Amino acid sequence: MSGLKVTALGVAMLAAAFTGATHAQTxxxxxxxxxxxxxxxAVALSEGIFEKNGLDVTMTLVGLNSNIPAALLSDSIQIGGPTPSVFLQAVDGGLDLVAVAGASSTSATTFDTAGVVATSASGIEKPQDFVGKKVGAPGIGAFLQVLFSKWLIDNDVDPREVDFVEVTFPTMDDTLRSGAVDAVVTAEPMMSRIIANGTGQVAGYFLETLPERRPAIFYAATRTWADANPEALAAFRASIEEAADIVNENPDKGRQAIAGFTNIPMEVLSSMKLSVSDPQLDQEQLDWWVTTMNEQNMLQGSPDTATLIQK
Known part of the structure; x- marks a missing residue:
């Protein structure tokens, strides 16, 4: 009888250990x-998709996109959403980062989710009016500033004649209202908030002429973390793919998740378009960004894009 008790106890202990292992979360x-x-x-977090896939995820709001590589390197975040230009400049500078999943990309239907917003006092109405003006951007060298500069170049304006300063998304409305800058290069949901407040109006949609599926943001990590956590990375990718379908098919859930992450009210978010969620990423997309950045002399070397997407 005692032997049976020991056996039963052993089975119970094994079952408990197995249950704990299956619910362990990274x-x-x-x-x-x-x-x-x-x-x-944001949707994968709010809808419990990360948790379902064995991940304990928190999200941190980062003021400037250009701060994300340093945050990855310090391990204060394990996965970040850098713009391709910030990512490539960091790699060009010697940081060993890898792209791990796509986040969003350009689309002909969502070109107006980003733009340059100017005050009426600035007198800015066309690309040539930006010469000599002070323009705030959420990271010098980040996606928005680089593609705004490309738009200026395409309209025969030298971006070196524009005074760029870094302004975080949450402070854009106040900075523009104070007159500290003449315009801001911005995106949703901040763009709708600035316009709704009457602080400025759109002076140009610089994404309008871009090819389809050029990544705006993708998820990245240090190569060390990605190599050390293949199972967690696979679970993260699966979560992002599931959540991307929800964002694209049910934008209201996307807006609610963004409101929870950014603290921007739903009344501001309710009428705006969302960026297209695009979890796929390939070398050709990175090569396009390298070409675009080389037009602006932003890279010292030639990044080996074939090695920059974690398999």
């Missing part, structure tokens, strides 16, 4: 700026 802090581009991560 902790990941995901850092993104206050845009709609990380909607897939």
């Amino acid at each position: 902790s990941i802090n995901v850092g993104c700026t206050a845009t709609t581009d990380c909607a897939s991560a």
Whole structure:
């Protein structure tokens, strides 16, 4: 009888250990700026998709996109949402980072989710009017500033004649209202908030002429973390793919998740478009960004894009 008791106890202990192992969760802090581009991560968090896939995820709001590589390197976040230009400049500078999943990309239907917003006092109405003006951007060298500069170049304006300063998304409305800058290069949901407040109006949609599926944001990590956590990375990718479908098919859930992450009211978010969630990422997309950045002399070397997407 005692032998049977021991056996039963052993089975119970094994069952408890097995149950604990299956519910063990990997902790990941995901850092993104206050845009709609990380909607897939926000939805995966709010809808319990990360948890279902064995991940304990928190999200951290990062003021400037250009701060994300340093945050990854310090391990204060494990996965971040850098723009391709910030990512490539960090790699060009010697940081060993890898892209791990797509987040958002350009689309002909969502070109107006980003733009340059100017005050009426600035007198800005066309690309040539930006010469000599002070323009705030959420990271010098980040997606918005680089593509705004490309738009200026395409309209025969030298971006070196524009005075760029870094302004975080949450402070854009106040900075523009104070007259500290003449315009801001911004995106949703902040763009709708600035316009709704009457602080400025759109002076140009610089994404309008871009090819389809150029990544605006993608998820990245240090190569060390990605190599050490293949199962967690696979679970993260599966979560992002599931959440991306929700964002694209049910934008209201995306807006609600973004509101929870950014603290921007739903009344501001309710009427705006969301960026297209695009979890796929390939080398050709990175090569396009390298070409675009080389037009602006932003890279010292030639990044080997074939090695920059974690398999």
